[in-house]
Amino acid sequence: MFRHAIVSRLRLLSSNSSILSSSSSSSSSSSLHFNRINQVNNVTDYHNTRSSSSALYHVSSGGYMRGTVFWEPNKPLTIEEFHMPRPKSNEILIKTKACGVCHSDLHVMKGEIPFSSPCVVGHEITGEVVEHGPLTDIKIIRRLPVGSRVIGAFIMPCGTCFFCSKGHDDLCEDFFAYNRAKGTLYDGETRLFLRDSRKPIFMYSMGGLAEYCVVPAHALSVLSDSLPYTESAILGCAVFTAYGAMAHAAEVRPGDSVAVIGIGGVGSRRKERHVLLTQEANRWLVHEVVLGKLSFVNAAFMAFVPFSKTIRKFAFDIKPDNLPCLQIARAFGASDIIAVDVQDEKLQKAKTFGATHTVNAIREDAIEKIREITGGMGVDVAVEALGKPQTFLQCVQSVRDGGKAVMIGLTQSGAVGEVDINRLVRRKLRKCKGERNLTNQIIILVQKVINSAKGEDMVIWKIKVIGSYGGRARQDLPKLVKLAETGIFNLTNAVSRKYKFEEANKAFEDLNTGNIVSRAVVEIA
Numbered sequence: 001m002f003r004h005a006i007v008s009r010l011r012l013l014s015s016n017s018s019i020l021s022s023s024s025s026s027s028s029s030s031s032l033h034f035n036r037i038n039q040v041n042n043v044t045d046y047h048n049t050r051s052s053s054s055a056l057y058h059v060s061s062g063g064y065m066r067g068t069v070f071w072e073p074n075k076p077l078t079i080e081e082f083h084m085p086r087p088k089s090n091e092i093l094i095k096t097k098a099c100g101v102c103h104s105d106l107h108v109m110k111g112e113i114p115f116s117s118p119c120v121v122g123h124e125i126t127g128e129v130v131e132h133g134p135l136t137d138i139k140i141i142r143r144l145p146v147g148s149r150v151i152g153a154f155i156m157p158c159g160t161c162f163f164c165s166k167g168h169d170d171l172c173e174d175f176f177a178y179n180r181a182k183g184t185l186y187d188g189e190t191r192l193f194l195r196d197s198r199k200p201i202f203m204y205s206m207g208g209l210a211e212y213c214v215v216p217a218h219a220l221s222v223l224s225d226s227l228p229y230t231e232s233a234i235l236g237c238a239v240f241t242a243y244g245a246m247a248h249a250a251e252v253r254p255g256d257s258v259a260v261i262g263i264g265g266v267g268s269r270r271k272e273r274h275v276l277l278t279q280e281a282n283r284w285l286v287h288e289v290v291l292g293k294l295s296f297v298n299a300a301f302m303a304f305v306p307f308s309k310t311i312r313k314f315a316f317d318i319k320p321d322n323l324p325c326l327q328i329a330r331a332f333g334a335s336d337i338i339a340v341d342v343q344d345e346k347l348q349k350a351k352t353f354g355a356t357h358t359v360n361a362i363r364e365d366a367i368e369k370i371r372e373i374t375g376g377m378g379v380d381v382a383v384e385a386l387g388k389p390q391t392f393l394q395c396v397q398s399v400r401d402g403g404k405a406v407m408i409g410l411t412q413s414g415a416v417g418e419v420d421i422n423r424l425v426r427r428k429l430r431k432c433k434g435e436r437n438l439t440n441q442i443i444i445l446v447q448k449v450i451n452s453a454k455g456e457d458m459v460i461w462k463i464k465v466i467g468s469y470g471g472r473a474r475q476d477l478p479k480l481v482k483l484a485e486t487g488i489f490n491l492t493n494a495v496s497r498k499y500k501f502e503e504a505n506k507a508f509e510d511l512n513t514g515n516i517v518s519r520a521v522v523e524i525a
Helices: 002-014 103-109 138-143 173-182 229-236 238-249 324-331 344-352 366-373 389-397 473-485 501-513
Strands: 032-034 046-048 064-069 078-083 091-101 125-132 149-152 200-203 212-216 220-222 258-261 269-280 283-290 293-296 311-318 337-341 357-360 379-384 399-407 429-432 435-438 447-451 458-462 464-467 495-500 519-523
Touching: 064 501, 078 501, 091 149, 091 229, 091 501, 103 501, 125 212, 125 229, 149 229, 220 473, 229 238, 229 473, 229 495, 229 519, 238 324, 238 379, 238 399, 238 473, 258 324, 258 389, 324 337, 337 344, 337 366, 344 357, 357 366, 366 389, 379 389, 389 399, 495 501, 501 519
Parallel strands: 032 046, 258 337, 258 379, 337 357, 379 399, 399 458, 399 464, 495 519
Antiparallel strands: 064 078, 091 125, 091 212, 091 519, 125 149, 149 220, 269 283, 269 311, 283 293, 429 435, 429 458, 447 458
């Protein structure tokens, strides 16, 4: 028996290099069973039974998997069969357990953000390690052995470029030059090929909306056994983005005041409302037309309304998934945490996630209300999560002297956030009693002008306007896992909808139509 087992093992190992072939002999071979200790670095057709889990892996015979493909803008996703992806050096093959449904994917699918197609979307995943690429660093193998439960960040640092070497994983040169610009990993090649035609399919991040995905090892962190796969998936983007904004861009400190404009999330859905504009005492009033009746809306969203016609439609974005910013701000010890949105339901939920104050931007002037809450100063940090030029300006105007306006919302490619030129460029400009003291130092800080009611003083207050795309995977992912593990970050309440793998297309349809209240996750068994 022992000799027979050894011979069988040697035969298995010798066949690893050719196991991807689709010959009839391989496709008819029975599934292989391994425990964690005896797993080998090729897992194209097997059932994997862990002693600590009853979960089974299964990939159809012949070394194939299924993945969802985005073909062209505004067309539904399709589920296709792929050859099993093969990891290369310092890459890891992951059996995907869950993948978040994110507005960033939706922007790509609607053609609002240019990206190579066809591609597999999905960029916030959890799963288990099943294979290391050849010549992978032994430290990576020890940190993430086969069978490890892991979470993946959507920004996948290469670990070796100029920025990665300085710890700025969020600025990784290879990630932006190859993945975001070309849809590949860092050798300029995709890992995804269709089964029948072998047509290459591009990867949005790791292309996580598939049964398996290849992920650069530096984008992965161990997921605690106490945390669920499904809810934990949002740590890789929604929470990761919020943490990057608060920790690295805003550098929130205990006692800071924070405003989050658009508490829903990073990405958007659009809702239109009919309005009537009227002028009274040199000011515009906005009235909402509801079933033929007029109801007063206030002028809080005046920046959204074109004045060229009396009756127009205007649109505003409702973000259903940016509550993580509130939780992270609370974890960092912020004092006043102000949530700004246009839906009372979202604002009520925001209170359970750490908001100390809420502002409905339809009924109130958000900027004035923020100043009122902060004693007339404005907040230390304002976060803009909508990705709209109008709320860009609103965010800037909500910040106190010396504060920070952090932009994390994505929008349609080419959108521009505008700031009045007179609010730009110079550090200090004060007019007092006819004397003018001008510091002529040009700095990279955007500044705002406040004219007093009497017109005697003009002060430019310097503020920093900072864009933030996400966190730093090697530093931040382990911290986010700890925050979730200790309950400081509430994962359970952050996910409101779950979908099966076959329902991925419906998940994005629901996201696009606004039928997802917070975050949604696709479960991939």
